[in-house]
Amino acid sequence: MPVAPAAVPGRRRSAVRVVAALAAGALVLTSCGGGGGTGQVVPDGRLTLAMAFAPGAGYAVDTDDAFVLSQLGATESLVASGPDGRANPALAVSWEQQADPRTWRFELRPGVRFQNGEPLTGEAAASALNWLAGVPAPPRAVKGVGLRAEGDGPAAVRVTTTAPDPILPLRLSSANTAILAPSAYASTPPAVQGTGTGPMTITRLDGVQSATLQRHDRYWGERARLAEVTATFVPDPAARALALRAGDADIAQELPEATALEFTGGDYANEAVAAPRTASLLLNQSRAPFSDVRVRQAVTAAIDRTALGEQALAGSAVPASELFGPAVAWGARTPAPAADPARARQLLAEAGFGPDRPLRVELGTYANRAELPTLATAVQEMLRAAGIEANVRIGDHDAREPELLAGDYDMYLLSRSYLLDVPDAGATLGTDYTCQGSYNINRYCSPAFDALLRPLATETDPAARQEVFRRASAMLTADAVGVPLVHTRATGVGYRVAGYTVDPLAKSLVVPGLAKTG
Amino acid sequence: MTTLLVRRLAALPVVFVLGSVLVFLLPRLSGQDTALGILRSRTGEADPDPAVLAALRERYGLDGSWWDQFTGWFSALLGGDLGLSYASRTPVTDALWPALGVSFLLAAGALVVAGAVGIPAGVRAARRPGGRADRVLTAGSVLGVAVPEFVLGTVLVLAFAVVVPVLPATGWGTPAQAVLPVLTLAAFPAALAAQLVRAETVDVLGRAHVTVARAKGMSEPAVLWRHGGRLALTSVTSMSGLFLGGLLGGSVVVEVLFAVPGVGRLLYDAVLGQDLPVVQAGLLAIIMVASLAGILAELLALALDPVARSAAR
Numbered sequence: 001m002p003v004a005p006a007a008v009p010g011r012r013r014s015a016v017r018v019v020a021a022l023a024a025g026a027l028v029l030t031s032c033g034g035g036g037g038t039g040q041v042v043p044d045g046r047l048t049l050a051m052a053f054a055p056g057a058g059y060a061v062d063t064d065d066a067f068v069l070s071q072l073g074a075t076e077s078l079v080a081s082g083p084d085g086r087a088n089p090a091l092a093v094s095w096e097q098q099a100d101p102r103t104w105r106f107e108l109r110p111g112v113r114f115q116n117g118e119p120l121t122g123e124a125a126a127s128a129l130n131w132l133a134g135v136p137a138p139p140r141a142v143k144g145v146g147l148r149a150e151g152d153g154p155a156a157v158r159v160t161t162t163a164p165d166p167i168l169p170l171r172l173s174s175a176n177t178a179i180l181a182p183s184a185y186a187s188t189p190p191a192v193q194g195t196g197t198g199p200m201t202i203t204r205l206d207g208v209q210s211a212t213l214q215r216h217d218r219y220w221g222e223r224a225r226l227a228e229v230t231a232t233f234v235p236d237p238a239a240r241a242l243a244l245r246a247g248d249a250d251i252a253q254e255l256p257e258a259t260a261l262e263f264t265g266g267d268y269a270n271e272a273v274a275a276p277r278t279a280s281l282l283l284n285q286s287r288a289p290f291s292d293v294r295v296r297q298a299v300t301a302a303i304d305r306t307a308l309g310e311q312a313l314a315g316s317a318v319p320a321s322e323l324f325g326p327a328v329a330w331g332a333r334t335p336a337p338a339a340d341p342a343r344a345r346q347l348l349a350e351a352g353f354g355p356d357r358p359l360r361v362e363l364g365t366y367a368n369r370a371e372l373p374t375l376a377t378a379v380q381e382m383l384r385a386a387g388i389e390a391n392v393r394i395g396d397h398d399a400r401e402p403e404l405l406a407g408d409y410d411m412y413l414l415s416r417s418y419l420l421d422v423p424d425a426g427a428t429l430g431t432d433y434t435c436q437g438s439y440n441i442n443r444y445c446s447p448a449f450d451a452l453l454r455p456l457a458t459e460t461d462p463a464a465r466q467e468v469f470r471r472a473s474a475m476l477t478a479d480a481v482g483v484p485l486v487h488t489r490a491t492g493v494g495y496r497v498a499g500y501t502v503d504p505l506a507k508s509l510v511v512p513g514l515a516k517t518g
Numbered sequence: 519m520t521t522l523l524v525r526r527l528a529a530l531p532v533v534f535v536l537g538s539v540l541v542f543l544l545p546r547l548s549g550q551d552t553a554l555g556i557l558r559s560r561t562g563e564a565d566p567d568p569a570v571l572a573a574l575r576e577r578y579g580l581d582g583s584w585w586d587q588f589t590g591w592f593s594a595l596l597g598g599d600l601g602l603s604y605a606s607r608t609p610v611t612d613a614l615w616p617a618l619g620v621s622f623l624l625a626a627g628a629l630v631v632a633g634a635v636g637i638p639a640g641v642r643a644a645r646r647p648g649g650r651a652d653r654v655l656t657a658g659s660v661l662g663v664a665v666p667e668f669v670l671g672t673v674l675v676l677a678f679a680v681v682v683p684v685l686p687a688t689g690w691g692t693p694a695q696a697v698l699p700v701l702t703l704a705a706f707p708a709a710l711a712a713q714l715v716r717a718e719t720v721d722v723l724g725r726a727h728v729t730v731a732r733a734k735g736m737s738e739p740a741v742l743w744r745h746g747g748r749l750a751l752t753s754v755t756s757m758s759g760l761f762l763g764g765l766l767g768g769s770v771v772v773e774v775l776f777a778v779p780g781v782g783r784l785l786y787d788a789v790l791g792q793d794l795p796v797v798q799a800g801l802l803a804i805i806m807v808a809s810l811a812g813i814l815a816e817l818l819a820l821a822l823d824p825v826a827r828s829a830a831r
Contacts, residue, residue: 057559064560246683248686
């Protein structure tokens, strides 16, 4: 039997309209990008990026702005590398350590020209590297190694360091070591329009708002499928997501995991890869109570890292089982160990803590990284369940750092990249965990650990170095040197794009294979 | 009026000196190592080399006493030199003037919209206090004051860039790109202007000369606009001077949300990068613009209000 439509009183009719409009809006919203694309590559397409980090130093190649240039496909270095820790040819096709182990010779790729037509020569490469080594604050990749370069004929460059450096080729894969045309260095900072060698050339810069690039048709490698790229710098993640929704951007970088999950459907390329960064609970070993390994082990046993990654951070981070995670070839792939509060209580009792003498500590962290206060609160609850009272203190990291380095703290939750530009963990292990380490906040000192790292000073074989990293990581776990909690992920979403991948080392984005699809 | 103008303008040098001292001291009172901040903003360096920090201090003139730093900066300022950005090593003026221009357009647009919406809405509501229009206005102005800019901005983008995609979500440079940021910024002053105009108009309409005007047969719209609206306009004009300064400096959220390259975004980046010359120049510019806007607004309000004008003499 048909049902007569209900009469709607006049005043409520408008409310019904509003609700209907909102429902229709929601439908449109959820159906955006839900399908219908052909999936075919658009020849000579144009792409707009919503990038997370704006250039802060006028695209100076000695600063972190070098990552922006590298991601846009404008600049290249002598060497390429990935998270596997191996050096691959880029502007140099081969390299060799010389009889004097402080010197390496890099054979340049023949026929390469900068985007403005200047040829890539040994002199050009040498002057670019010498300029970088001479800046007041050299980037991490070349800091303190005493780098000097000189042309060796038109097609080679010799690079010398103060002491033998087994990872020099990896250092020269850093985005900061991009080689610009000699004319670029006439200005400060060096000019980046048309002076790189990458597949795209910058044609217009608009401050921190945007950059426009066009295909470099004389590129030495595979011809870019995109004819034009516009990069807009949108620091707010919500705004980047909205720009993608609205069609203002085709790719949005670094969306919060929960936001990225909203972009569903076949037209979206939703990427999340483990990044070489670990949030760890540092434990001050230079004083009680964490000078006692049983107390450190108790903390380790008390924390459920799977719950931290999957529940507290809603799956936006990978639970850590060791210092190095799945972002790198030598990282642990094993699941994070399960929490064992009973074992934690037992260890605490052995160390003299219990209901009659409860363990009370301060747990410090900072809010610059949004996940840290959340992790600190969750860790506090887990420690409480094991009988440890942790008083959370959230402050400014820069202000607190001198105290941390002086050993004036109990527990501190810190997020730290363990690759620091060069895909080799030797530097981080040296500064953070050796007796003489300049950033050894845990204040861990083990002669056996220092001896384990010693071969890194001369070892050039990536596989042998990575074996050292693995053993070092295992030793840190055995000695309960802090608790690695989670590994961060790098994310990005593309709409109707092909060839899009998120680089965990943040060096590449606009590559020749990237294209817009219909 | 001229005396008042001279008196107000004479105060500007004092504001300039006090403002300079303030913007110089404030970042330094935070106790953070500026050289370390610069290094971290440039290279993300967590483990700085003391020699590198010392070289940076020397290069950026941070190794002298505060007094030396202040006198050096202030004397250059008097000569019109705002210095070089620590981050980009380019003149601060190259970044500041365009950013001020963008923010001024944004703020001026927001004030125009706020006036165009708030004043008629306030006058309309004042016609019948407690009536339907008044209740709607009250509810609307409560919303306009209470809803934060990042929420309103997001809702507007969802509505006009996503659901009905007629406007761009981010960016700056075309009139269409200005619409959503201007509307977002306008909500708060529009709500306040509407409340202010309503209150003033209700007050004026109850006065004896208005009753006389009505008795003489003046039509209701004429009463409203000639007697109520004009006085209310005086209050709104006074308020707009304060708002212009506030909007210039306080539009950080809107400029970051919509990726607008204004002075708020400039200051946001400069504070994160501890780029002191940019922070100092930006804050000082806002203080001076706000002071000038305040004086102009006061003069405009006096021009509109003969009673206040005679009192000011």
